[in-house]
Amino acid sequence: MGGERSWLIIDDTSLPKKGDHSVGVAPQYASTLGKKANCQTQVSVTLASREVPLMLSLRLFLPDIWTADPARLKRADVPLEHQGSKTKPEMEGSKNRWLMRLARDFRVLAI
Numbered sequence: 001m002g003g004e005r006s007w008l009i010i011d012d013t014s015l016p017k018k019g020d021h022s023v024g025v026a027p028q029y030a031s032t033l034g035k036k037a038n039c040q041t042q043v044s045v046t047l048a049s050r051e052v053p054l055m056l057s058l059r060l061f062l063p064d065i066w067t068a069d070p071a072r073l074k075r076a077d078v079p080l081e082h083q084g085s086k087t088k089p090e091m092e093g094s095k096n097r098w099l100m101r102l103a104r105d106f107r108v109l110a111i
Helices: 070-075 093-103
Strands: 003-016 026-030 035-048 054-061 106-110
Touching: 003 026
Parallel strands: 003 106
Antiparallel strands: 003 035, 026 035, 035 054
């Protein structure tokens, strides 16, 4: 794995949901559906090469309707360090140094 024919891919994946009790569920743009829908969104970092893809990171995106409601976050047991409002690119912010070091070994970092 690695080398000039390997890619690091940062992507979001939407999971359509009914109701609003699952953590992160809210009306938001669902990339997999191409429209706004009630869903959860995950942000992933995957290493892809000619071999099998390897997921390196997977995090649940919390929309503003969730991060603005401390009682809801507490009921859902969302860890304190994940309760702040972040954009999808910012979600990997704590890992950016790690990703940039890793990206030196690959030809392309796709975001």
